[in-house]
Amino acid sequence: KQEVTQIPAALSVPEGENLVLNCSFTDSAIYNLQWFRQDPGKGLTSLLLIQSSQREQTSGRLNASLDKSSGRSTLYIAASQPGDSATYLCAVRPGYQLIWGAGTKLIIKP
């Protein structure tokens, strides 16, 4: 059974720092992995999608990596800003249904 774990559950860092969010999964048989951001009381915004054949994807200050063999993905945020404060969720797609992590709540202190 596929399980997705996100560590840490919460993270608070000063503005300007580079940071890494972690996502691990137990079964490497996935089609892709997707990172989302959720602001309080809002829907989810897709940040990056990494196909199973890819190693990383970049969008602006965000870089996501995927290592299927070790069952790990990282989301790297460069030069963090207060506007980056949100909950970040990762999800893997082994089939039609996504398997979700519980999320990392990120707070960027001005």
Place this chain on the structure above:
Amino acid sequence: SQTIHQWPATLVQPVGSPLSLECTVEGTSNPNLYWYRQAAGRGLQLLFYSVGIGQISSEVPQNLSASRPQDRQFILSSKKLLLSDSGFYLCAWSVLDSSTGELFFGEGSRLTVL
């Protein structure tokens, strides 16, 4: 570009009342459509998904039902709400027959059952 609309954004309903949440997608054809629920402090739970008009798959036995009367319209319903139906409901879509399977979400509907 594709957009997804979901309404109402917020509603407060008494126990035993009916429910109807609506979701529409614009800018794409024949999408996969999904209803998720996010309870307070908990993860996302897939409730229903649909690969076409009238084709609904239910993931969890519950007090809710879903319908897809048109290609880009997905409706979540209940005949009689329970307290446990309270939560944040999210509609999502992805491209059908695509290897990417990227999922896009609406803004959500917060339901409080009293």
